[in-house]
Amino acid sequence: MSADSIRSPWFWLTALALVLLALFVLYPLLSIVGGSFSGEGPSGWAQLVSTAKYREAVLNTLILASSVTVICTLIGVPLAYVTARYSFRGKALIALLPLITLVIPEVIAAQTWLMMLGNNGLITKFLREFGIRLPSFYGWFGLITSMSFIYYTYVYIGTVAAIGKFDVQLEEAAQSLGTPPGRARLKVMLPVILPAILASALLVFTMTVGNFAISIILSHGMPLLSVATYQAAVSEGTTSITMQSTLASVSVLIVMSVLFLNRWIVSRGRYEIVQGRGARPVPLEGLRGLMVAAPAGLVVAISLLPLVTIALGAFTKARGPVMQWGTWTFENLERVFVTAPGPLLNSLLYAGIATFISIAFSAVVSYLVVKKPNVLTTWVDYISAIPLALSGTVLGVGLLAAFNGGWLPLTGTSAIIVMAYVVRRMPFGMRNAQATLHNIPNSIEEASISLGSPPVRTFFRVVLPIMLPAVASATILTWTTTVAELSASILVYSGGRETLPIQIFRLIDSGLMAYASAYGLVLVAVILIPVILANRLFGIDVFSSK
Template identity: 50%
Template sequence: MNRFLPWGLLSLLALAFLLLFIAYPIIGILLRSFIDESGEFSLEGFFIFLNQGRYLEALANSIILGLSVTFCCTVVGVFLAFIVARFDIPFSNIVFLLPLSVLIIPELISAQSWIMVFGNNGLVTHLLDAFGIPFPRFYGWFGLIYVMTLTYYVHIFLAALAALRGFDHSLEEAGQSLGTAPLTTYVKVVFPTIIPAVLSAGLIVFTLVVGNFAIAISLGQRVPLLSVLTYRSFISELGGNPTMQSTLATVSILLVALVLFLQRWYISKRDYQMVAGRTPPRSKLKGWKSWAATGVAGLVIVLSLLPALVVLAGSFTVSRGPVMYWGQFTLDNYTRILDFNLGVVGNSLKFASLATLLGVTFATLVSYLLVKKRSALSSTLDYLLLLPLTISGTVLGISLAQGFNSGPMVLTGTAALMVLAMMLRRLPFGVRNASSNLHNISNSLEEASVSLGVPPGRTFFNVVLPLMAPGIAAAAILTWVTTVAELSASVVIYQAGQETLPIQIFRLINSDLMARASAFGVINMVIILVPVFIGIRVMKVKLFSS
């Protein structure tokens, strides 16, 4: 019994928590897709899905969009990573701000900013109209692929950059010594070795695109998408079919699971292992090559950071309904927030703080159990922690709302469910960051403490926890900034009085009140930026070390 306490008991409690709040809702939504409105077993939902064109069109569109954005992200991300890893170009240090831009500029604000530039009432649209130059409609495929590529390419960039920096330069030299041209060497030697890393990041991008809600509903007005249909099926007040909610969610889960299987199968067939070697040197480009590489890299950087500037300018711009009068400045947008909407800001701070505190506490415990105290339950814990990564936020929100709307634990409609959804959405990333330096902590430190008579629990708090502090700090900051920006799960479960900043921004965008939405967006970005700045500059936290 002493060997079971305390870590065996804590593993059991952690498993029970994940089974109750992750496995149970997801299994529930899968099972409900096979039950009709009378409670009997039925394939009605799948029959409707296969026989109504809009559902199949939404599935096909989601797959095409996912593949298109993943391809574009791969081209942009690998190119930028190659330029940064191999060449010394001006402004190369600024490139490393790109991962931060993804954190500081939530995808909803990114979509909003580009609508303000290229939308029907956008700045560029009106400017071109004044000169009689027609501008193609931004809503639809072009807008979706454009904005999602600029939002998600950083995942490919980071993966490709890490792989290129770990490449053994002697292999490249060997290929060129045999008379192979540099370009051929890159194609046949260098790029195949980074394919596993790029594919893993590509799976993340595909999953994010298929499950994306904010950009999809803002820009995909004429493009039926699975995530948007799932949301609309859930919130439909008249004629809503509860079976279809579960069926659409099930199709989304199966789609991501299929892509995950294909990705792992492909990587298993192309397994490359790199032994330690020399890191490729960075050379200095000259002439037109330098200008071209710098220009393309600079353009990507500017386009990545531009949304923050657009939203900032829009927040001070005079507007009358959907019309914004660029060049005329006012503080009215912020005054309205101070007078009527401070509760929205308070909700975001309150919900995100609780979700971060609970999430990081749980992630710290689970990461320790998985790395240092593995048991028969560890594999099950691992799989359960992966589940939130395989489903979209909309599906997670629907599964929680359906799973806890009756029975002994009714949470639907409560603030507790909002906090729970925010916590679960980011839990896998919290565990990953909290465990980032656990592998470097020697077991002998704990063993020495226990051998001196210190109980295991106190040893954990006095010895291990201080050494885990850098990883925990990174987990806390990343959990906070992503939780403050959370929309897809919370938008399907919130009730009146529980609106957060992203929900309020979403509602204002739907009403074409872009100036007011911009003011909320600036506040959201400030709330995100402050802990990031403190963590990086003051606490010296390495957010992307893991």
């Protein structure tokens, strides 16, 4: 490394970024691994093998994640295909509405599914009057159903984009050689879009493994990895400290193993999206259009039921856990804004600070990685991507293990909540910023410097304004996911620092669904209003970054 490189301010900025990433990403991760071997008696790994409930939690999690992934693929891929290849009445709504499920927090989704199909749910009681008894929504049925109708959207988005980029001339060439249309799609198009399907399926699998909100609300005592990790984290004693680290380590190993398996499958063949002339949607009228639109519309309608239920529940009068459907009141919302506004204020404060820090850090570090590479930037790039493989529960355990006392005691403070938000959502900003920077010619920056502008000033006056649309999009995306965060924050928060998702979770646990609905409706509004304003006023498409 040359002396000029060492004297460069960019090198020292990179070194500072590496130190911060090592402190708040690597150190908690290493604390988890080390904690699994600490404590008195046998190591956490020995306890994991010898204890039936832990073995069952791992097995149940693998079965649940595999089942949800398969179902989401079976729903998302056909929905993407009919949306991309056919034109029918109502297509615009069917193509757009699934995206709304992405901004419905999982804790609200779990709550509203219970309000509809729980033991005393609205639909359950309605069908019971006609002698129809639904199976209990707790356990496997509820977990698989609710997660499938949330996560299929990720498969749908990834697949519809791949189909849209596929050159239909390849398919037509196969048909001209005598291959039937259906077989041509299987033999030509499917292998080309397979990497996109696998990447989306991997995302669903990892999200299911790390899911906390739905798992703890609907599992009803069934052992699951994320729930067992949380229970070990909130317990007392050395054994629990060891087990929370061990269970968190198992979660990371599962995600890493599936990631390597995905890459191995893709590497065994050459897959490439050949961009060219996309297929023109085939118009469907009459019965054929109805046969396509009806199943697609049903899937979308079911996935949007949580949003409708939360709106109704927020204005429904209740006596304790008993909701009086059809009787309306504003008392529930009065509690949110007047009686107990703390969770709302905390969410706005913590998420606002975390979003600002995350976006500022991501913009600067992405600039260093793409435009000012040096001996340290590769490490910065690798470490900044680690949170993508960590669930919120794992991150919360890592932060507790790393900063519970010692030289930097953050446990019990607002700072650890903000830090959990920043680390968990930082990769969103990094991805957006790096994608934009790769498209900015170096000649623009070089021209500014040649005219006498210092490098740092050039970054702020030339590069940053060009990055602004991507930064704004990443800001909205980071805000929407941060303000809905539960799995990490519920482990690190302390009394008086409850956020909206934590308050909703506590109310659900107490059976106070009406109050939970009011807080949930406000949370959805806090998420959707910035998205709508960004789209209407600035033309920012938040979902394009996904």
